[in-house]
Amino acid sequence: MGYGVMKTIINCETGEVTERELNADEVRQQATDEKEYAKAQKVEADKLAAKQSAQAKLAALGLTADEVAAIVGN
Amino acid sequence: MTANAGYHLFNTGDVLTAAQVQYNLQNQTIMYFATSAARTAALSGVVVEGMFSYLADTNSTEYYDGAAWQSIANPGDITGITTGGTSGLTGGVTSGTADLKLAVTTNGDLLYGTGSGTVARLGIGSSAQVLSVSGGIPAWSTPSSGGMTLISTVVPSASTGFSFSSISGSYKHLLMTWDGILHSNNSTAFDVRLNANSGANYNSMVYYGANTTLTQANAGGASSYNPTVPVFGKNVANAGFNNTNSGYLWLYDYANTSYAKQCSGAWMFYDSSGAAHTQIWNSQMTFDILTAISSIDITRLSGTGTMTITTNGSVKLWGMA
Numbered sequence: 001m002g003y004g005v006m007k008t009i010i011n012c013e014t015g016e017v018t019e020r021e022l023n024a025d026e027v028r029q030q031a032t033d034e035k036e037y038a039k040a041q042k043v044e045a046d047k048l049a050a051k052q053s054a055q056a057k058l059a060a061l062g063l064t065a066d067e068v069a070a071i072v073g074n
Numbered sequence: 075m076t077a078n079a080g081y082h083l084f085n086t087g088d089v090l091t092a093a094q095v096q097y098n099l100q101n102q103t104i105m106y107f108a109t110s111a112a113r114t115a116a117l118s119g120v121v122v123e124g125m126f127s128y129l130a131d132t133n134s135t136e137y138y139d140g141a142a143w144q145s146i147a148n149p150g151d152i153t154g155i156t157t158g159g160t161s162g163l164t165g166g167v168t169s170g171t172a173d174l175k176l177a178v179t180t181n182g183d184l185l186y187g188t189g190s191g192t193v194a195r196l197g198i199g200s201s202a203q204v205l206s207v208s209g210g211i212p213a214w215s216t217p218s219s220g221g222m223t224l225i226s227t228v229v230p231s232a233s234t235g236f237s238f239s240s241i242s243g244s245y246k247h248l249l250m251t252w253d254g255i256l257h258s259n260n261s262t263a264f265d266v267r268l269n270a271n272s273g274a275n276y277n278s279m280v281y282y283g284a285n286t287t288l289t290q291a292n293a294g295g296a297s298s299y300n301p302t303v304p305v306f307g308k309n310v311a312n313a314g315f316n317n318t319n320s321g322y323l324w325l326y327d328y329a330n331t332s333y334a335k336q337c338s339g340a341w342m343f344y345d346s347s348g349a350a351h352t353q354i355w356n357s358q359m360t361f362d363i364l365t366a367i368s369s370i371d372i373t374r375l376s377g378t379g380t381m382t383i384t385t386n387g388s389v390k391l392w393g394m395a
Contacts, residue, residue, distance in 0.1 A: 005374075008236035012226050012391065029272050030374070033298070037376040039262055041299040041308075044291060073287060 005030070078102055078124045104135065108136050110143070133253050134363040162193035223393045230372075230389065232258070232380040237270070238391050239331040239369045243329035247395030250339075250370060254387020255319035257310040260346035262377030265307035267324065268335070268367050270296045274335070277361035284345075284352065299337075299373060303355050306372050306381065307343035317344035318384055321355075328367040 005022045022030070051072055058068045079097035084090075104126040107113040113127050123140035136143040150198070156165035157174065162185050165174040172181025176185065182198025198212025199205075206215045223245070241248065257264075274295035280303050281290050293300045307319035328335055337359040344352050361367075367369055370391070372381075383389070 005234045008228075008230070008233060009239050010226050010228055010236065011236075011240045012238055013240040015226070015371065032272070033301075033373070033375045036297055037301045037304075040293065044302050069202075073289075 075120065075122050078122055101125055106130065110361075115142075138288040143270035153175040158192075160188065172249060178227050184212070187204075188324070210273050221395060223395070224389045225393050227391075228389045229387070230255075230353045231382050233382070234380055235264070235371065235373045237369055237388075241328075241368050241370070241391070242393070243366050243368070245329070245395060246327065247368070248325040248328050249388065249393040249394060250323045250325075251321075251392070252387070253318070253320035254307070255306055255310060255343070255389075256383040256384050257307065257319075257377075257379045257381050259321075259377065259379040260309040260311040262379030262381075263301075263304040263308035263375045264372055264381055265301060265304035265375045266306065267298050267371040267373050268325070268361050268370055269363065269365060269369055271363060275362040276300070277362065278357050280355055280357040282353055282355040284348075284354075298373065299359055299376055299382045300357065303353070303357075304375055305339070305341055305357075307341070307345075309345045309347040310343045310378070310380075310381075311346040312344045314344070317352075318387070319343035320387075325367060331366055334363065335367060337361060352362060352388050 005027070007026070008017060008019050009021055010017050054072050055068050058071060059065070062066050063071075076093075078101045079094070082094060082098045086221075101122060102124065105113070105116075107116065107130065109131045110129055112193055113129065117125070121138055125138040126135065127138075127143070128135050135146050138144075154168035155166045155172045155174070160381065162177050163174050164177050165172055177193070178185065178195060180197055184196045184198075185193045186196055188194045194211075196214070198211055200216075202216070203214040204217050205212055207216065209214065225248075226239075228236055230236060238250075250299055255264075258369040274297055275387050276293065276296040276299055277298065278293045278300045279290070280292065280300055281288065282303055283289075284365060291300070291302045299305050305321065305323060307313075310317070310319045315366050319341060320343075321339060323339035323341075324337060326336045326338075338357060340354070340356045342352070342354040372389070
């Protein structure tokens with residue numbers, strides 16, 4: 001123990017509320033979650049960047065903003 | 075009998091007569107007697123209307139009205155307090171001290187009006203009964219099955235995560251609602267896990283609007299509800315109006331053990347670090363686990379920040395029959 005991060009547990013049967021530190025498995029999961037989250041955010045950012053790039057290229061071809069939006073959205 | 079003489083203005087040099095002493099002075103003072111019997115004896119044949127006396131044995135002051143001695147103690151004009159049978163009160167009196175009480179008899183009794191100025195008593199119902207209306211009057215009744223039950227309420231404060239545990243399987247669906255979630259910094263994210271399961275069992279399809287853009291963000295085989303768009307927000311550090319994280323999440327047929335669980339929900343927040351700040355998410359998610367859901371974790375996916383409920387907010391878990 002001694003990981004410092006607390007977790008509150010609400011027992012829905014009894015209403016009892018307890019608080020404890022994360023256990024070793026949960027701390028390891030946190031590290032995994034950090035990586036998964038960063039990976040997911042990068043995927044989303046890349047998708048957004050690709051979309052913006054496509055919009056810019058279409059605009060460079062002479063399409064109006066409405067025409068670009070009709071193809072790839074706003 | 076000579077009447078008392080009332081007020082007389084004496085002038086310098088006036089000769090005081092016996093009649094004046096008797097009818098202007100003595101008869102119009104407050105006379106002292108040990109008892110009423112002593113007074114009767116002393117004033118026999120001379121008592122007249124307007125006399126006052128003080129009786130030492132009863133410490134009472136009385137006046138003679140021409141026929142009898144009347145007390146001037148508590149001279150108010152209320153001569154009785156009546157509490158009718160349907161007044162809702164008991165303890166009325168016509169003399170002495172009134173000790174009024176509500177006309178209830180038993181622990182849990184209620185009184186309700188039956189007309190102008192009249193009430194009736196309603197005894198307490200049995201456990202879990204609710205107050206309803208029957209035949210135009212209040213009545214305890216057993217609620218029919220159905221409706222929503224508030225299972226638990228949490229108001230996180232500087233929380234790094236919390237869990238609804240030991241959720242009864244007695245409901246048909248679960249609904250979680252929340253509002254006013256604020257993160258302590260703009261680099262933290264909180265998501266939802268079911269049964270503390272961090273396997274690749276969460277398959278979600280999410281549509282979200284960010285400013286004027288509508289985007290689809292699917293997450294197949296994720297280890298939480300949706301790490302791309304965490305349910306309890308990411309970077310929600312702007313406490314301005316409409317910027318905190320609020321939303322709802324349905325968990326359908328959560329207690330079944332025959333097939334995967336379907337969930338849907340929507341949530342919104344203001345991403346303090348993103349380019350498109352205001353984000354509104356609408357999601358469908360399949361949790362590929364047959365086990366009944368008995369716990370819901372709100373877990374921190376990223377960062378070191380905490381979450382706190384702003385004014386009037388809360389996280390509530392409901393059961394739907």
